[in-house]
Amino acid sequence: MMRILKRTTGKTPQQKREALAGLLFALPSLAGFALFFVIPFFMSLYYCFTEGIGGTRFAGFKNFESLLSSESFLLAAKNTLIFNGVAVPLIILVSLGFALLLNTGIKGLSFYRSSFILPLVVPVASVILVWQILFHERGALSQLLKHFGLPAVNWINSGWSVGVLVLLYIWKNCGYNVVLFLAGLNSIPREYYESARIDGAGPWTCFTRITLPFLAPTGFFVLVLSIINSLKVFRESYQLAGNYPDRHIYMLQNFMNNNFANLNYQRLSAAAFLLFVIIGLMVFALFRFEAKLGRDLE
Structure with missing residues (x-):
């Protein structure tokens, strides 16, 4: 009786050993995550409410007030918002268009897939060099x-x-x-299209009533991935135009990088925390929208 009670109310010794072994295997990863992410995050959060470099003292919301009144920060925030509002919808439309074109059974599909993946493996410095040759004031264009x-x-x-x-x-x-959209398109059963064509549905009806609803989960993942990549465009902007680029491409990452170079850690931490909150709210809203969309499609 006690043995049965032990099995129902707690873990068995075997389960405890397996849990301990799993924890030991995960410990290096957890330690790295804590060392490089968790601890710096709380240190940055501490700097948000302090002032001074050596002997720091509590400053309340002074850093956030200074940040929101800074013209350079407001310019960087506006440019980042404009860039995301333009680049993210464009890349989704272009990627979906290419995926639909390649999904028509074009010859040499594997070659085109490799061609589309190639920019991801080319070093950024080499890409920037080509871009500068093309778009410099004395460049090819x-x-x-x-x-x-x-x-x-x-x-x-x-x-x-x-x-x-x-x-x-x-x-x-x-x-x-494009590769992600192709995988999503290939997962849609062809019988749905055949049945729709028998009922007299045209290409546009098949696209709006079959392709888009079934492609919604893949599209949501591509949207989140595109937003994340758009927030990492600083690397290209920095190598293309330097620390202080043209005011139209002065992004939040440029602002934070310059404050880091100037040892203004309080201002940098406040900007990073605001960006963290905005990204968190954006991702939360996207997941809520995706969950609502999934319920509507059901």
């Missing part, structure tokens, strides 16, 4: 304009810079999204 009697354009240091960065972002990250 400006020389082509001069050939036709048009004035040269300083693509990287003008209002055109955001277009150049969006184009670079799409070229760099489009391939992975």
Whole structure:
């Protein structure tokens, strides 16, 4: 009786040993996560409410007030919002378009898949070098304009810079999204399309009534992935235009990197915490929307 009670109310010795073994195997990963993520996060949170470098003292919300009144921060936030609002929908539409085109049974599908994945494995420095050759004020594109009697354009240091960065972002990250969309399209049973065509449905009806609903989970994942990649575009922006790029591509990452270089840790921590809160709220809203969409489709 006691043995049965022990089995129903607690773990057996074997289960405890397995749990302990699993914890020991996971310990190095948990230690690394705590050392490089958890502890720095709380240190950054502490700096948000202090001032001074050596002897820090409590400052309340002074750092956040200073941050929200900073023109450079507001410019960086506006540019980041504009970039995400333009680049993320564009890359989803372009990726979906290419996926639908490749899903039509085009010859050499494996070759095209490899071609789309290639930008992901090419070193960023090499990509930036090609982009600078193309879009520099004296680059290939400006020389082509001069050939036709048009004035040269300083693509990287003008209002055109955001277009150049969006184009670079799409070229760099489009391939992975195409592969994900292709996997989602291949998982849709072909019988649904055949039945719809028998009932007289056209291509647009099949796309809106079959493809889009079944592709919604993949599309949601691609959306989240695209937003995450768009927030990492600082690497390309930094190598393309340096620490202080044109004001149209001065992103939040540029702002935080410059404050780190100036040892303004309080301001950097406040900006990082605000970005963390905004991203968390955005992801939470997206997951709520995806859950509601899934219930509606059911």
